[in-house]
Amino acid sequence: MPQQFWKPGTDKPRILEDEEGGVVFFAPSLSSASSSSSRFGYASIGSQRQRLPVYKYRTAILYLVETHATTIIVGETGSGKTTQIPQYLKEAGWADGGRVIACTQPRRLAVQSVASRVAEEMDVKLGEEVGYTIRFEDVTNPAATMIKFLTDGVLLREIMDDPLLTKYSVIMVDEAHERSISTDILLGLLKKIQRRRPELRLIISSATIEAKSMSDFFQTSKKHRGPEDHEFVPRKVPAVLSVEGRGFNVQIHYVVEPVSDYVQATVSTVLSIHDQEPAGDILVFLTGQDDIDAAIQLLAEEAHASRKISSGLIVLPLYSSLPRAEQDLVFSPTPRGKRKVVISTNIAETSLTLEGVVYVVDSGFSKQQFYNPISDIENLVVAPISKASARQRAGRAGRVRPGKCYRLYTEEYFVNEMSSVGIPEMQRSKLVSCVIQLKALGIDNILGFDWPASPPPEAMIRALEVLYSLGVLDDDAKLTSPVGFQAAEIPLDPMISKMILSSNQLGCSEEIITIAAILSIQSIWVSGKGVQKELDEAKLRFAAAEGDHVTFLNVYKGFLQSGKSSQWCHKNYMNYQAMKKVIEIREQLRRTALRLGIVLRSCEGDILAVRKAVTAGFFANASRLEAFSHNGMYKTVRGSQEVYIHPSSVLFRVNPKWVIYHSLVSTDRQYMRNAMTIDPSWLTEAAPHFFQNLRRPDPIAH
DNA sequence: GAGCACTGC
Structure with a gap:
């Protein structure tokens, strides 16, 4: 247990029970806060810290965290909760004995800036007592780090290796009101973890007052415990505390x-x-x-x-x-x-x-x-x-x-x-990645998972279908071995993961991870207005008859040959920042591939292998040019939807008979973005089940 | 011949 900070007999915090019995509100006590003012910190930073609105709730927050499994803190920006609460927890002993206090953020930049601010306030070197982890960057020292800031996505990945997050004593989920998919998955999983680890404390921090629904979500037991045993077993009813911000009117x-x-x-x-x-x-x-x-x-x-x-x-x-x-x-x-x-x-x-x-x-x-x-x-x-x-x-x-x-x-x-x-994002997004992640965490009953906001069942079923067709899930909706488990390890959309795994047998993994990296960013080209003609001409210099995926390989090769030059990007209407990100993602994928036992090999120009690997992941996105179409109308093999090649594709106006696409964008028409020519026989080869199960007797007859 | 809100692993 952390050290006792609350001394009976001193100015006792007042607890106000909500009438409905679900929520505990806490009224701040100014005198108890000021009584512990000079115990820590360096004069200037210390007094700055004390001026933050959250400071007068210091005792209250520590009291609630100690006595409640979950504490919900509602506070506007500028209250100082993100930088101060982890420090209060550390000062109260929650990082003693090698335990770690975690604080998650939805965005990378926030993680970095908050971590360096806290390291500065504590006068320690960033990466030692205070550290952070984001994708591509781990600035922590496992032997020394007591307070760790990280994106919620990174914490989700950590759950795969350590399902009970055993090294953490307190986990603070910040900006929970934004309700991103990873925050919602994390909240669902933390609730489960808490059942197995009653000593784990959660702090949910949110800017909006929608705390009641969050409180209901974390209320694991309706039965109130008597006050006499709360020092040993935290109360299951979440506490809710409101902290004012410091914004101007x-x-x-x-x-x-x-x-x-x-x-x-x-x-x-x-x-x-x-x-x-x-x-x-x-x-x-x-x-x-x-x-x-x-x-x-x-x-x-x-x-x-x-x-x-x-x-x-x-x-x-x-x-x-x-x-x-x-x-x-x-x-x-x-x-x-x-x-x-x-x-x-x-x-x-x-x-x-x-x-x-x-x-x-x-x-x-x-x-x-x-x-x-x-x-x-x-x-x-x-x-x-x-x-x-x-x-x-x-x-x-x-x-x-x-x-x-x-x-x-x-x-x-x-x-x-x-x-x-x-x-919530969960209710308006594709859930393929989300579902494979939960499967990898051993959550078998996806439809019965306890979400903060349930996604539409149709979206879940659609995701399960896609994963089944990829061979990632078996008939019992369990991850297959090895493909399913490997796909879950790769931090990308499962269709892309499948493409990477297939490239191993086809001997073109080097090319495929390049394509995977480029497909997972928005666009490698500079945004087009005003320079449209020049952009089109630049694209033509790299264009491949096989389509956009192979064009990407030409672009990447050119970028490497230029020595990853920003001028070269500028000259070719390419987005240099995007290309740098491609290099980073590619490097991460190389490491992941090696860990999965994928042999990194180049096909040395054997583009057929590359196209077959792409097909192995994206066979479900096949479409065929309508026989007598003069305007480039295609129909998808899967659903007979009317689709067109996007004007930004190198295959625009080329209109090959068979293509597969990476994604559909919907405006006045459905456009296929990033299209590649295929031979239809590859489809049944890649996914015989999928095409047999389609209603039409022979959907890919010539 | 069209258009890409924003994140994240």
């Missing part, structure tokens, strides 16, 4: 009438802020590159027309596919007498923080992914945001001083129609 403005064109409304709002409000930068939330470009152009036109305000505005776009140098412009300080306007996607809602923003304009929309398990198509659509998102966006205006947020929707809409939280 943000005044909210709503439009009086609904707007019909939010791009136009954005531009008018920005201009009137610039005209009437004191200095301070403006952050605008739109949905995507199209919106953003349109708004910037309109803003330029209107500012030009009214000369009085045309000067003084610096307008900058911000989205993830923007080249790095242009992205960095938004961080440069605003010159005196100027006003910066950053027009951004959701990237500025959580991933990037801009200093100096005083005004936020919120369109009320963002692009969100939805998955239809019946048609098996993922769709990116503009959809209304949730109240939680709207609050997060508004909060971006209050970081340096009191700010204002202009919502381009009515108050009536916000209050009555906006949903309070977004739909």
Whole structure:
């Protein structure tokens, strides 16, 4: 047990029972917090730490963690919970005896920056007492690390090697309100682990007040234990503690009438802020590159027309596919007498923080992914945001001083129609990777798994079907040996994993892991507007008749021959950052392949082997050109869906009779992205079962 | 001849 920090007889924390009996609320006691103020830390950093809002809950938090299996902490950004709570736990002895305190984050950058901040506060070298682990980077020392920050994805991988996470005494899951797939899987698994390890403590940290549902989820026993035994057995009822943030007040403005064109409304709002409000930068939330470009152009036109305000505005776009140098412009300080306007996607809602923003304009929309398990198509659509998102966006205006947020929707809409939280990612995504991961963790009854939010059964069944067809699961829906277990080890989509495993027998693993690495990033080309012709020409220099996959091999070869040069990328309209990521992923895949006993071998130009390996993973994505089609219409073998080759493919307008594709994107039509020519006989060869089971008597007859 | 919100292993 950790050292006792709570002394009976001293100022006792007050516990307030929720009337429904499910939730324990805790009222902070200022005097107990200040009584333990000078026990740790260096003067300057120590007093800085004490000024954080979370500090006055120090005793309360430690008390709750000690006495409850799960503690839910609701706190806005700026409360200091992420950097302070792990330190409080360490100071209270939770890292004694070689145990480790873990704190997960959804994003890599957050892991790195929080870890270095905490190492600095504790005056230790990063990677010793305080460390972090993210994909490609393990900055920990197993013999010394007491506080470890990591992405939730990394912790999930750790569960594969150590199913009970035995080295951790406390696991804090931060930003749980974002409800990413890995956070949700992690929460489900932690609940199971807790049943086997009653001494394990969980802290769930969330920005929204939806704590009740989280509390219900972690409430393993309805029976209350008496207070006399709580020192030995933690209470099963989760404790809930609310910590205020340190943001400044943000005044909210709503439009009086609904707007019909939010791009136009954005531009008018920005201009009137610039005209009437004191200095301070403006952050605008739109949905995507199209919106953003349109708004910037309109803003330029209107500012030009009214000369009085045309000067003084610096307008900058911000989205993830923007080249790095242009992205960095938004961080440069605003010159005196100027006003910066950053027009951004959701990237500025959580991933990037801009200093100096005083005004936020919120369109009320963002692009969100939805998955239809019946048609098996993922769709990116503009959809209304949730109240939680709207609050997060508004909060971006209050970081340096009191700010204002202009919502381009009515108050009536916000209050009555906006949903309070977004739909968890789990309920709007493909679940193939998620299901194989759970299988690898020994969860046999996938449909009965205790999720924080249950995914649609159709999506689960579809995922099971895909895994069965790949030979990853057997008739009893158990992982096959060795293919299933090996595929689960590879940190990629199972269809790609299957392709890699098949390349072993075909003698082309070096080429296939290159293709796998490139397929698992967004795009290796620079984003196309304005340089379309040049981009097309550059692509032609690498284009292979066999299709996009083989083209990728040419590109990668060229990149290596250039000495991985950024100028070479620039010259060929390639995204250098993306290529660097390809190199990293490829290196990780090489190591994973070696561990799985895959022989790394090049086929030395035998492209037939490469194409067969791709087919072994992606046979389910085969389609055939319609016999009398003049417009390049294909039908999928699996579902007879009408599909077309995407104009970005090197096979666009080539229209070979048979292709397999990597993915479908759905806009006005269904487009196949990354297509490759095949011989249809390879399909039955790769997956006889799959094609026999299709309804049509002979779907691949010539 | 079209368009890629954002993460992550």
